[in-house]
Amino acid sequence: MADSDGRQVVSINHSTEEDVKLQEVVQAKCEGKELTKEEKQRLRKEKKQHKKNKKDDRGPPEKEKEKEKASVLAPSKPATQSPAHKAAPVPVNASASESPVAAEKPAKSKAEQRAERRARQDTERASKQGKKEGGQQSASSKPKATPNELQPVKRLPEHIQVDDPAALKKLAKKLERQQVPLRSDYGYKVSLFSHLHQYSRKNPPTQQISIPATVIHPSIVRLGLQYSQGIIAGSNARSVALLHAFKQVIQDYSTPPNEELSRDLVNKLSPYISFLSQCRPLSASMGNAIKYIKKEISNIPSQCKEEEAKRRLQECIDSYINEKIILASEAISKYAIEKISDGDVILVYGCSSLVNHILCEAFEKQRKFRVIVVDSRPRLEGREALRRLVKKGIRCTYVLISALSYILPEVSKVFLGAHALLANGYVMSRVGTSQIALVAKAYNVPVLVCCETYKFCERVQTDSFESNELDDPDDLIVTRNGKTHLENWQTVKSLGLLNLVYDVTPPDFVDLVITDLGMIPCTSVPVVLRVKNVDQ
Amino acid sequence: MNSHAVLVHTKDDPFVIKIREDPDVASAVAAIRSLLKFLKRDQSETILGLRENMTKAIHRLEETDSSVAVSSGGELFLRFISLTSLEHPDLSQCKNVMIERGELFLKKISLSRGKVGKLCHTFIKDGAKILTHSSSRVVLKVLENAAADNKRFTVYVTESQPDSAGKLMAQKLCNLNIPVTVVLDAAVGYIMEKVDLVIVGAEGVVESGGVINKIGTYQMAVCSKAHNKPFYVVAESFKFVRLYPLNQQDVPDRFKYKADILKTVKDLNQEHPMIDYTPPSLITLLFTDLGVLTPSAVSDELIKLYL
Numbered sequence: 047m048a049d050s051d052g053r054q055v056v057s058i059n060h061s062t063e064e065d066v067k068l069q070e071v072v073q074a075k076c077e078g079k080e081l082t083k084e085e086k087q088r089l090r091k092e093k094k095q096h097k098k099n100k101k102d103d104r105g106p107p108e109k110e111k112e113k114e115k116a117s118v119l120a121p122s123k124p125a126t127q128s129p130a131h132k133a134a135p136v137p138v139n140a141s142a143s144e145s146p147v148a149a150e151k152p153a154k155s156k157a158e159q160r161a162e163r164r165a166r167q168d169t170e171r172a173s174k175q176g177k178k179e180g181g182q183q184s185a186s187s188k189p190k191a192t193p194n195e196l197q198p199v200k201r202l203p204e205h206i207q208v209d210d211p212a213a214l215k216k217l218a219k220k221l222e223r224q225q226v227p228l229r230s231d232y233g234y235k236v237s238l239f240s241h242l243h244q245y246s247r248k249n250p251p252t253q254q255i256s257i258p259a260t261v262i263h264p265s266i267v268r269l270g271l272q273y274s275q276g277i278i279a280g281s282n283a284r285s286v287a288l289l290h291a292f293k294q295v296i297q298d299y300s301t302p303p304n305e306e307l308s309r310d311l312v313n314k315l316s317p318y319i320s321f322l323s324q325c326r327p328l329s330a331s332m333g334n335a336i337k338y339i340k341k342e343i344s345n346i347p348s349q350c351k352e353e354e355a356k357r358r359l360q361e362c363i364d365s366y367i368n369e370k371i372i373l374a375s376e377a378i379s380k381y382a383i384e385k386i387s388d389g390d391v392i393l394v395y396g397c398s399s400l401v402n403h404i405l406c407e408a409f410e411k412q413r414k415f416r417v418i419v420v421d422s423r424p425r426l427e428g429r430e431a432l433r434r435l436v437k438k439g440i441r442c443t444y445v446l447i448s449a450l451s452y453i454l455p456e457v458s459k460v461f462l463g464a465h466a467l468l469a470n471g472y473v474m475s476r477v478g479t480s481q482i483a484l485v486a487k488a489y490n491v492p493v494l495v496c497c498e499t500y501k502f503c504e505r506v507q508t509d510s511f512e513s514n515e516l517d518d519p520d521d522l523i524v525t526r527n528g529k530t531h532l533e534n535w536q537t538v539k540s541l542g543l544l545n546l547v548y549d550v551t552p553p554d555f556v557d558l559v560i561t562d563l564g565m566i567p568c569t570s571v572p573v574v575l576r577v578k579n580v581d582q
Numbered sequence: 583m584n585s586h587a588v589l590v591h592t593k594d595d596p597f598v599i600k601i602r603e604d605p606d607v608a609s610a611v612a613a614i615r616s617l618l619k620f621l622k623r624d625q626s627e628t629i630l631g632l633r634e635n636m637t638k639a640i641h642r643l644e645e646t647d648s649s650v651a652v653s654s655g656g657e658l659f660l661r662f663i664s665l666t667s668l669e670h671p672d673l674s675q676c677k678n679v680m681i682e683r684g685e686l687f688l689k690k691i692s693l694s695r696g697k698v699g700k701l702c703h704t705f706i707k708d709g710a711k712i713l714t715h716s717s718s719r720v721v722l723k724v725l726e727n728a729a730a731d732n733k734r735f736t737v738y739v740t741e742s743q744p745d746s747a748g749k750l751m752a753q754k755l756c757n758l759n760i761p762v763t764v765v766l767d768a769a770v771g772y773i774m775e776k777v778d779l780v781i782v783g784a785e786g787v788v789e790s791g792g793v794i795n796k797i798g799t800y801q802m803a804v805c806s807k808a809h810n811k812p813f814y815v816v817a818e819s820f821k822f823v824r825l826y827p828l829n830q831q832d833v834p835d836r837f838k839y840k841a842d843i844l845k846t847v848k849d850l851n852q853e854h855p856m857i858d859y860t861p862p863s864l865i866t867l868l869f870t871d872l873g874v875l876t877p878s879a880v881s882d883e884l885i886k887l888y889l
Contacts, residue, residue, distance in 0.1 A: 492828035569878035
């Protein structure tokens, strides 16, 4: 750009101390060292100044649009972070005229800056009243336009807005600020699902992180890698691994001077969570666990000493795992075993840790039953379930999901696990579950879903398209008789491979949900959520 | 211990006598009255002992009359009286509190049938043809209220073998000057196209929103669904029970057969069950003293009652 060149010339002429410091800051950033707070603030201010200069050079309409975006974005973010969003990442340049100004800036208090900005926005808004609104305003920024007057509008989560360039830009900015690598999508996406991410297992996000990584805690890096490679899979396993990694993070954490643990630790966790969601989108259970931890951290009283606070948090996490996962599965087994009678033929799908636990407990309690394990490509998780059940000594049969209508006349009950239970009673589970529930309903076989209450979430979804996960499309490629037909699927323009992970089952197909609170019909999930909220 | 055993024995008789004296009283209400009497006469030293005695008494009652309503009514009674904070230092004070709450509970449920009747009779329009099954005192109350409201309607009652309870119901309706016809159990499919709505009582309402009622109710529900006729269930709230049957087989044996049969007969496969389970998908609305509920709202109410 001609402008930046011009400014570079200017900066060479005026090499001041500030310039040298800034170069150091940029260097530190490239090396992946965590920026100190002062360095971050300085970076932000320089970007702000640069943006101001750019505005002077550009024409008025563009200026209006940018300012509008800036004014629109500013009030919804905390004051210290908004300047970063105003400009796209541009080379950090400083001009002589700005450096003394920059030196003066830290003297102004945050409140004054906020007041300044708000005054600016009001004048801009007033001037904009008659003008036509630019069509480039994304849906996500519109609700932010009046945050002070109306109550906050719920924004769509980023991971289902991949086809919206504005949302992508926002994400990129956010990740850059948190110094988390951005993972790029891979391969052609089927158009119905183009709003979701599709990553390849061959490009893990950890490639872009230097070793040793100081921004992201190593146990989180390891966890992220385990998620993205599929080493840790399954809702309960992922939540427990997450909580253990957080325990390690809390153990190694030390409060910086002039900071409070309750606030700083929460801020420290945000980049980790962004990183993990880049590795693999968060599950509902993980979301609830993170909410719980953040609440516990912010409830730590300020007088609490660091060691005491850390010990308390470790205890909280341990009790959460114990109550919500381990004891819950004991309670669910107790209720579920009542429903298993002698002579039953039970059908299970895939590998659910909870259902396996129930069946093993029932077998120990001398119930006579046999199990049919249904499996599906490409994950073939049923083999793991089969291995566990056979080891216990339970009589099992193994079929693929295409043979479902053939074996269903033999089945007396269907036990399914769940990834999450939505607020309108829909069950979100591994892809193929809704198919099993549908065919079971047609054969009048009762369908029982087993789910702990910590997986209940407030989302509402009626179809499997809106919010899902796309796995690596290369998993669908298979080699048979020495031939790999889909090897060059990327070269065929009209071919897309779709590897869905989840689907939703409507409540009409589910007869009973067994939770640690008891046996409830599928339509009573909002009642449980209400009772839980009252408790908390 | 001896005195306790004697009490349990003698209490047994008053319960049976109560039912015979006043056949208009629901069996659950009579059971709760006996339980209240038992509570007054009980002489245990601790609250835990008291509760154990009550549980034993409920089991004894279930042995005499194994209907679902007695078991659910008994459990709800126990929960209701012990739901208060019994933190008085003196045991007799605690007992008085419990007895007070017991009286309150009894009064509430004695009035429940009237409440249900008032709620439901507005759904019966002038000139309606109603189908009902076997003999239910709540349905009788509803029809009584509708007749008192000067509505004209005719009633078809199924015979309801093996005890021909339908004929008894027809007799009672005749006494109220309501035109009634008795039909065979096998004629439900035949008559369904003529009727406008179906109203049945319930012995128990389960967690899923389904009902347990006299055998033949399930058939009627399936038929009415096929003909798109509304299927209404009228039941008092003390009949809500913490069962969750998945199908007919899943209903516990102790509810399916009469109490004396359970005690004497060895092979239950030779006996015919007296009740069946109607799943919630076939029921349009439930009328209870808690209000008019859809089957999915029953679970909500149950959670409120029991938790």
